[in-house]
Amino acid sequence: MQDNLSATFSALADPTRRAMLARLSEGEANVSDLAKPFLNEMSLPAITKHLKVLEKAGLITKSREAQWRPCKINAEALKDVAGWMEQYRVFWEESFDRLDEYLKTVTGNKNKKKKGKANARKK
């Protein structure tokens, strides 16, 4: 995989992996915890592979504790995706018919009632 962002998007392009992330957003979990909802659809080695993809993309980190491998979601990679998304925000906010509100928040920076502010300080 060429660049980091491509690896991240690629990792997200799979419902099993997104479900794993969703589970991890509620707290740490071992491989077998993460596997449980999928063991009727696929084998444990398949799970291991999915986790490797998430790990290489930097979306999770895995540690060791006895024979378990507790996994944690990782903020950094998600931040990169969010950062990339920022440059397109205007396109979907516009489609909500809130473009002018949006423009107010980026130019005058008050009155942020919605998620719109997000990028007032893009790194």
Place this chain on the structure above:
Amino acid sequence: MQDNLSATFSALADPTRRAMLARLSEGEANVSDLAKPFLNEMSLPAITKHLKVLEKAGLITKSREAQWRPCKINAEALKDVAGWMEQYRVFWEESFDRLDEYLKTVTGNKNKKKKGKANARKK
């Protein structure tokens, strides 16, 4: 490709296609306009294929005008991605060291430094 969101992420997992989107975010463009920056790296049929991927993912729309195919970026698909991202926002906002601000706005709590509760407001 199974679901729509997977198709969208998959389409975004390629730097050529992201560059095309970036170009389209500045306005409509024909296939050959979009191809120009890449014709030293790949052929025109390859470009056509990339555009098909973007189109199937709903990220662009293509129309006809004489022998040209003007392409436009499409807000809806991006909105879906943004919507998916929302549930994880807390993870990268936290990494900006604004977690307690966030927690104040959501719960009224002060001074929680850890991410344990991540999804207090899952959609």
Place this chain on the structure above:
DNA sequence: CTGTTAATTAACCTACTAGTTAATTATAGG
């Protein structure tokens, strides 16, 4: 009608993805 430009389609190749089963490693516990 002819030639040129724009773009797509067809047929093919290679490499990678996502899955499998079977074997292996590592740790804990009796």
Place this chain on the structure above:
DNA sequence: CCTATAATTAACTAGTAGGTTAATTAACAG
């Protein structure tokens, strides 16, 4: 030491992604 549990590795397979070249379609301009 022996066995069960947790997870990974190895070896293989089918299908898909991303590229190629050559041929084809379509519209316009003389």
